[in-house]
Amino acid sequence: MARQERAIRTRQVILEAAGAVFDEHGYAATTISMVLERAAVTKGALYFHFPSKESLAQAVLDEQISFGAVPPHPCKLQEVVDMTFVFGQRLLRNSLLKGSVRLAVDQSAPSGVDHSGAFRQWADLLVRVMEQASAQGELLPTVRPRQTVELLVGSFAGIQLMSRALTDREDLAERISQLWGHLLPGIAVPGLLTGIDREPDRGLRVLAALDPEATVDATAAGVGHT
Amino acid sequence: MARQERAIRTRQVILEAAGAVFDEHGYAATTISMVLERAAVTKGALYFHFPSKESLAQAVLDEQISFGAVPPHPCKLQEVVDMTFVFGQRLLRNSLLKGSVRLAVDQSAPSGVDHSGAFRQWADLLVRVMEQASAQGELLPTVRPRQTVELLVGSFAGIQLMSRALTDREDLAERISQLWGHLLPGIAVPGLLTGIDREPDRGLRVLAALDPEATVDATAAGVGHT
Structure with missing residues (x-):
């Protein structure tokens, strides 16, 4: 995979994991660690795409x-x-x-x-x-x-x-x-x-x-x- | 006030406080302490009417x-x-x-x-x-x-x-x-x-x-x- 393609795919994996965690726990109880564990990506990869829990929630909403x-x-x-x-x-x-x-x-x-x-x-x-x-x-x-x-x-x-x-x-x-x-x-x-x-x-x-x-x-x- | 009347009134004060706290914080983030503080009643009074957060939420729903x-x-x-x-x-x-x-x-x-x-x-x-x-x-x-x-x-x-x-x-x-x-x-x-x-x-x-x-x-x- 080309680097850009891989980045798009990683972003999608993170979004899907975040969606599942937000669905199960709601905004307040969700932590970045829970999303990391679900997505099985590195912290660096997640923060590259989403600098905060807010930005992750916003992307899921969008x-x-x-x-x-x-x-x-x-x-x-x-x-x-x-x-x-x-x-x-x-x-x-x-x-x-x-x-x-x-x-x-x-x-x-x-x-x-x-x-x-x-x-x-x-x-x-x-x-x-x-x-x-x-x-x-x-x-x-x-x-x-x-x-x-x-x-x-x-x-x-x-x-x-x-x-x-x-x-x-x-x-x-x-x-x-x-x-x-x-x-x-x-x-x-x-x-x-x-x-x-x-x-x-x-x-x-x-x-x-x-x-x-x-x-x-x-x-x-x-x-x-x- | 007769004792029974007072108990009914206390129950209502607790329910109104609980409603306000549940409205502001949602179920998960609400604690009994927050309701106690808002209602300004004793812990004993609250637990007399509502033995748990669940029972308090149920009463607010009802x-x-x-x-x-x-x-x-x-x-x-x-x-x-x-x-x-x-x-x-x-x-x-x-x-x-x-x-x-x-x-x-x-x-x-x-x-x-x-x-x-x-x-x-x-x-x-x-x-x-x-x-x-x-x-x-x-x-x-x-x-x-x-x-x-x-x-x-x-x-x-x-x-x-x-x-x-x-x-x-x-x-x-x-x-x-x-x-x-x-x-x-x-x-x-x-x-x-x-x-x-x-x-x-x-x-x-x-x-x-x-x-x-x-x-x-x-x-x-x-x-x-x-």
């Missing part, structure tokens, strides 16, 4: 939005729906993502960590797609994309929390489907409503189409976020 | 549902709406409630603390009111009260989290209003829709009607949960 990536869909509202299901699916398996989500809802993260950033990044990303949906005539005229998107991001955060608390996220896909069942009638033009796929296994199917070979062992290593 | 109490309303859907606004209003000021909400969304609470209980208690309480709404013909025939209520509880948990992260809950009432704006069209029969009050100041108005004298300094002391 990874979050990449887990919403889905293939473009001609119907932009379906694309937004797909992002929530795919994100939910990845959240079941990927420790980096689990850690990132825990940090986002963790009040104990210090002021040096912008744990509100994930909410804002999600809202900004989704507003762009919803505005495309609006331009394509997919939304009811009453819909204001920013308001709807902020409601969606907030609701999703709580639904995954409730699902984790009650069933260790086993029913998350079902709850996402319920969320859309309640939101879509007030968002989508009537002609679109029945065409939008919000079945609980939507995330699995989108991921399978994305990379058929990866489905069996999906997300096991978190590589490529599938 | 208080949560009482903060949703609102006067009965002839329209049961309005009563559910009122519960969310009043709860949101109390959440701005009451430290016991803030601590309780933080514990409910805190992954670090140990297995001895049932932090999923608050979600379940809310769902059970709201299902009963929604079933009355259904019996009175207020709901669309497609609505299944249990599914709608679970979605509402999960969404509310996330909305208050996002509001806390972005604005220290300053925009919480506005976000609750948005939530109902998106949910009601899929829940209420058309004839009811415009009649349901979901203005952001609904919580303040319900509380003012409940106890006109308490409004000026509402919830300052958390006494009586107003």
Whole structure:
């Protein structure tokens, strides 16, 4: 491996280890030593990439939005729906993502960590797609994309929390489907409503189409976020 | 004060102190000493009521549902709406409630603390009111009260989290209003829709009607949960 490639790989290994430790222990109880042990890298390597626990937490938080990536869909509202299901699916398996989500809802993260950033990044990303949906005539005229998107991001955060608390996220896909069942009638033009796929296994199917070979062992290593 | 009355009062003082400390520090970082100092009671008094940190956290969690109490309303859907606004209003000021909400969304609470209980208690309480709404013909025939209520509880948990992260809950009432704006069209029969009050100041108005004298300094002391 070239040196740069190795550095990228080491950084990724550290991030994944940090995500797992943050997920299990929360921000306050996590120590750099715990991450070092989990990642099996040298102290020097870790500090080269992340000078502090804050910077490590921030990097874990900043990874979050990449887990919403889905293939473009001609119907932009379906694309937004797909992002929530795919994100939910990845959240079941990927420790980096689990850690990132825990940090986002963790009040104990210090002021040096912008744990509100994930909410804002999600809202900004989704507003762009919803505005495309609006331009394509997919939304009811009453819909204001920013308001709807902020409601969606907030609701999703709580639904995954409730699902984790009650069933260790086993029913998350079902709850996402319920969320859309309640939101879509007030968002989508009537002609679109029945065409939008919000079945609980939507995330699995989108991921399978994305990379058929990866489905069996999906997300096991978190590589490529599938 | 009679002895029993004094004991009830001491218990309440301890619960309020514990709520404040749990809110500020989270479960893991909270110690009994911190609660003792805040409550200004003796160790003996605290252990008489709460033999452990777990039991203290559990008691703080169990208080949560009482903060949703609102006067009965002839329209049961309005009563559910009122519960969310009043709860949101109390959440701005009451430290016991803030601590309780933080514990409910805190992954670090140990297995001895049932932090999923608050979600379940809310769902059970709201299902009963929604079933009355259904019996009175207020709901669309497609609505299944249990599914709608679970979605509402999960969404509310996330909305208050996002509001806390972005604005220290300053925009919480506005976000609750948005939530109902998106949910009601899929829940209420058309004839009811415009009649349901979901203005952001609904919580303040319900509380003012409940106890006109308490409004000026509402919830300052958390006494009586107003």
